[in-house]
Amino acid sequence: MRTLKNSPKNTALSNRTIEVRAVSAQVILQVFDQGKSLSALIPDIQHQLKAQDLPLLQEICFGICRVLPRLEWIIRLLVDKPLKGKTRIVHCLLLVGLYQLLYTRIPAHAAINEVVNATKVLKCEGFRGLINGVLRRFLREQNTILAVVDKHWQTNHPEWLVNKLKKTYPNWRDIVEANNQKPPMWIRVNPQYCTAKDYQQRLLAETDLVSFADNHPHALRLAHPIAVQHLPHFSDGWLTVQDLHAQWSAILLGGQNGELILDACAAPGGKTTHILELAPQAKVVALDVEQNRLKRVEQNLARLQQQALVICGDARQPTQWLPEIAKSILGKQTAVQFDRILLDAPCSATGVIRRHPDIKWLRQETDIPQLVQLQQQILTALWTTLKPNGTLLYATCSVLAEENSQQIMDFLAKNDNAKLEKLPFEQADEQIGMQFLPTENGGDGFYYAKLRKVAK
Template identity: 65%
Template sequence: MKKLSSRAVAAQLILQVLDKGQSLSALMVEVQPKLAEKDVPFVQEITFGVCRVLPRLEWIIRLLVAKPLKGKTRLVHCLLLVGLYQILYMRVPTHAAVGEVVKASQELKLQSFKGLINGVLRQFLREQESILAKVDKNWQTNHPEWFVNKLKKAYPNWREIIDANNERPPMWLRVNAQHSTRDDYAVRLGDNFAKSSQDTTACCVPDCAIMLNNPVAVSSLPDFENGFVTVQDGHAQWSAKLLEPQNEELILDACAAPGGKTTHILEQAPQAKVIALDIEKNRLKRVSENLQRLNQTAEIICGDASQPDLWLEKGVMFDRILLDVPCSATGIIRRHPDIKWLRKESDIAELVKLQAKILNAMWQRLKPNGTLLYATCSILPDENSEQIQSFVENTENAKLVEMDFNGEKVTMKQFFPNAQGGDGFFYAKLVKTDSE
């Protein structure tokens, strides 16, 4: 059976995200083996790009197509999205952008829509200036309205957050202190793609973080296979640093997949006994692969953090717990733009309940004087500051501890996505003051 072209695959993936609520990152993992190696970046660019600017493209289609394409014709709509994205955002010759999408319609057994697709895309090319004048008359958020309203309510800088979300994310590396210093590894990277600023106070990242000028394949990173560096966002690298793991301690990395935090804990405390927990069995494979690459050992458990009695022996208590709870992931939209269209407003209240349940369950398994670091990749106060305030108010032996972010000392820290910095993350550090 003949393989589908990259544009046909891209249209199918977009349909699965928009109409079936599937994760684009998960879909890409599934589809990669079916694509030619050279086509993978092309499909990624189109699919992630369409999700990034979806409302703008949808508006153009509404101006050009008389009746909405629904039901079985939704795949035609997705082919138009693919064609428009190429014309507006990619260095693809216009004849190829149009012609190849028309061919893709034949592959997908949509021959009867060839004329429509060709006509719409060619009309856009003829009338592009006037159409874009209408579409771009007002500033567009390219975000769902409910999310914009939440940001407006919470933050005076909500427009900056929206703009940052619409940017492409930088690539960050975490240097393994057991092998190299950040400065030494930066020299090995060379000036061609190493970030020259080594001032961590400027972008508020730990002293193991390096931002690249341009993303590169991990295979081109010096000694990547030997564990010298790990790809991890600069703000995400605070999690293991703030936890301050010590050798010989029993430490839990709850919700551990894909393993970046687990391996960072072991880089700092190689003799610690670490349990990496995650509820999704298929994602734990990544944890195992990351541990193997870094030549580290941790106990991997598939289990529910809200029900520790089902996977942990009675009486076992942890010295430290890194609790990176399930969240809306609204802090990493620039990295996963499909989140904007997968997440619903009603999801937030359910996530807040789940987070509270996990936090209470894990607290019962923390030793007296033990440390729990609460972390999310969300920028919504409901999941972050409000969640922690509620927990501290209702938990007598929970005390917020001051954290030091390169001289900035706070008990709770909300990071926002930043073009010259990391993604949106939240941190709060708690200590159990007594044995109840």
């Protein structure tokens, strides 16, 4: 991205690029200092940018979160006094500048100039000299500095998380490396319209976009990410963007036409729509505790031209929302019991770090016991709403045993009417559920356990 001096026709370009760096620094500051997530921040501020600038904002913000410790170490070597308090925005501008120099193809002079110029937008012009000096010194001494920084292999993960991975997985380094990569883009082909193989051929014929199949009936991986509007028939409901391992949810649940099915913690609705793709005549309830996130569920249902009852409610308190289901679906005030329940439980999200790298710095070790307790409360409450011989599929996007296999072992020990069902994957007889781990060209970290309610 080049900026030409004294050229009026390039003024707009210059203003846009300055704003991208300034906005990027502001976003990063809110992530690290206020604990806000990128998935919440970027949609709120993207209207400040032109559409063509959004990819750069995302690249910078997500990228910094991926490699934060490496960038922080460089700053410690080059800045004598830590930038704290009101000068934290300057620290974030340095992160933006260093990320561009190391990880993007933006010419070095343009990257530095635009970050320096961003001080005017952010009202910290007194630090122009510091930022310019630090970034130019890094360029001059880059090899020497990186030799010090990269002398030992870095996990780019918080220590507490690495320690947990070490205790559970002999191949913990592979998980860390996978987390530090950019994620592949997976799509789910709607079998109501065509097969994955047919859509794969259509992609090649209409867009020259290469895709790769997996051992999954509906999944395709794209050779590179692409805006959804460029995918044939996306707006018509032919496909949905969804990770490979998340796509097992509806298949393992095994919903049938005519059944009453609850998708608990349903937002943003990818699993709800998949259930309806496989069982269009099922009576599906999409439940989530956050009203604003349910808008995404409704949008996805509308795009795929599907019907479901969307309810805002706390999964721990079924008595608060079951009457609405009785009235809306059953047409009378009666006891509601589900044939099947999909519980994609709130979790640490440690399996989707490569998609949401800010999780590494937002999540704290003290959060895990609280999440485990919340999962246990939801699981116990929803179990009471399941029919005898009904099925509950427990799922998380976590790789931590406390939230997954240990959670299910504890539940089985406390509920003698719960039986663990086998899953259609290769696994040891004593294995509790199925733990998927993130891999470079595969799916994210995901866990499944299928429980049947034994009739007494």
